[in-house]
Amino acid sequence: MTTLMAIIVLGSMALLFGAILGFASVKFHVEGDPLAEQVDALLPQTQCGQCGYPGCKPYAEAVANGEAINKCAPGGEDTIKKIADLMGVEPPPLDENHDTDNSPTVAFIIEEDCIGCTKCIQACPVDAILGTTKQMHTIIADECTGCDLCVEPCPVDCIVMIPIAKTPQNWQWDLNNIPVVQLD
């Protein structure tokens, strides 16, 4: 009799807690993958696809699912370190398939050469190119992420990547690098 009572009591308790848990999981359901979101926040959002994924978010999702964290070329060492911190792993070196030079660049259309084919517009992941069919195109420098996805599709090779110039506004103090000019 006591055994039966115990089974009934424990069983009903288990059912009750199960119901509470089930309710909670529906009520407090988390949309999306929080880890992917966090990784996405660390990526530079150039949407360049150099990692092999069509954009930063897909790569973030892949990283959350176990993809290597060293495939973001524009982010470079810093980004790898940050993702490694987040994931709690040792930061690996940048994937050897990628250029280590990740100095920021901006695309520039040599406007005399542009034939207005709109191919670069279709390639731009952030809609930073302005123009229409048979009209000269131009790049909105402030919106350009420097992903160089527009360079390849151009049939007349009129797009070049220009490194962003250093100005007193974006200059960074660097004790080892202050230009020492010999005074004459």
Add this chain to the structure above:
Amino acid sequence: MGSVIERIKRGHFWTFHGGIHPPEQKFLTTDKPIRAVSIPEQLILPLQQHIGISADLQVNVGDKVLKGQALTKSTHPMAVPIHAPTSGTITAIKNAVIAHPSGLSELCLFITPDGEDRWRERKICTDLAKLTDNDLIDKISSAGISGMGGAGFPTQVKVSTHEKIKFLIINAAECEPYITADDLLIREHSPSILDGINILDSILSPEHILIGIEDNKPEAIKVLQQTTANNEKIQVCVLPTKYPTGGEKQLIQILTGQEVPAGVLPSSLGIVMQNIATCFAIADAVINDIPLIKRVVTVSGQALQKPQNVWSLLGTPVGYLLEQCGYPNKDKKHIIMGGPMMGYSLPTDQVPVVKTTNCILAPSEIEISSPYSTGTREVECIRCGQCSDVCPAQLLPQELQWSAKAKDHQQLNKLNLFDCIECGACAYVCPSQIPLVNYYRIAKSEIRQQTQLDIKAEHAKVRFEARKERLTRDKIAREEKQRAAAAARKARMNSGTTEAKSEMSAVAQALARVKAKKAQTKVQAPINQETPTANVAQKSQVAAAIARAKAKKLAAQQNIAVEKTILVDQNTDTSKPAVDKKAKIAAAVAKAKARKFADKAHVKNVNVDDKPIDDKVEQVSNTEKTLVDKKAKIAAAVAKAKARKLAEQQAKLAATPSNEITNEKPKSEST
């Protein structure tokens, strides 16, 4: 509030935390009057000399300008115009090294003075009472006045505040060693300064005006007290000498006992602070219609034979001023712009004096050794805590230093790095000679950069998401349209009329054709999608080569008959690497030839008498040339695209087993 004034009248002030007493070294220049220096051979005016943005250029190279003429103009409140310091010609507008620790270049105007020093038309104001507040602010803003104490905040922004102002504080503390520019200005021009203070008084109508001055300037204090004797509102506050009393937040704390919270402007506490040199500039601008074109600069240091305060035109190269003050010609020069505590070493002596330049130091090697000659003598922090004892902002310099070295931005923000005023007191007392301020400056610029990047990344993300959304929306709309069209067609065909029947059979045929085509292209489809792979890259190189060859031919069509294109196509069938190289070379040659040919064609077209291309011909043919150029380019692009497609097709044909194609062909025919 009454008690604040009571306290001040009794000579009791508050104090700020920490502070230091470095050797003052003001004796080098205090006993000599301000000297007017002659106009240099060239003036270099950076377009931006203040905090904010630069105004729009109003002059061109070769223009003759008169003294006081505005060279830039803008309606933006953070943009301050610059004016010609003397009459002359604009000889160049180009990048030159500016007064900035980076030693980077920015856009500068180069003026060669004509020596006549001719003024533009001036309207001298005799009756200040006639002017409204707006007139006064307009005059200040068009005179290009920005704070002259060091930071260079646009003055019109400060004076057009809508807050109720309790205290107008005039900063004459001049706490940094060596600098005596304000001291001398007070002694020589106190009536003008008083005019300036009165103008500010009428704009801001504060309850009290406090002039803060350190007690190491007895003569200036006496002069100020005499000139302000019959003005009840103005209080001359003689403060104990301590560095950095002249810091905005520190001076406010000393005089009113209030601490300015982080990220808050003093005006929200009912306090406005102006430098005493700015008051002089305001008086000059409003009364005499003289824009800000000159300022007092302390040229000091023991390397000089005649250290002295000088009236320097803005844009005067630092080297010229040093020369005037007897600077020996040395191989290695160490020049500091600004005081010894907060200034920075200059990369060249061609840097011009700007609106914020209050001091130029040329110290001897014993006084302040050049960081370039000695290198760093920094040793490990011994945790003595002297730095936090002297920090006027009550920060924890050693903690900040560790976090800065570790690039721990979160921790730095938690330690309120951005409240650091970079006064240099911590570095001054550090027994380990750690250049603490430099570490903070580096960390600050890194954090600022990171914030910028974060903003940009977020922006890019938003745009990327928006684009993706737009594309899917377009796709769905397109599909919807197609479905609707198909449904309409079906309905029409099923209506049973003879017309519909004939249409049906036509559709059936078309469908058959489409299916046949699909069967063929199916195999190619994946290639188009994954162009970035290495395999395809090689193929596309071949394709590009073919395209270039074709482009050349197209260009040649203008004159010569079309050559057989089969040749190129045949080439692709032979061994690949060899063809690759060959095709590349052929393409390059073809490209060059095509270009040459095109050039020749235009010259021939326009210039019949076979002269070499001179400038004139080039000009005449320019429009035609661009037209032909463009046509050729379009033709080339089209050819390139066509060739690429062809090559891909061929490559695919070669790659796929032939029986697959033969199998599918009869199938499509039978349907």
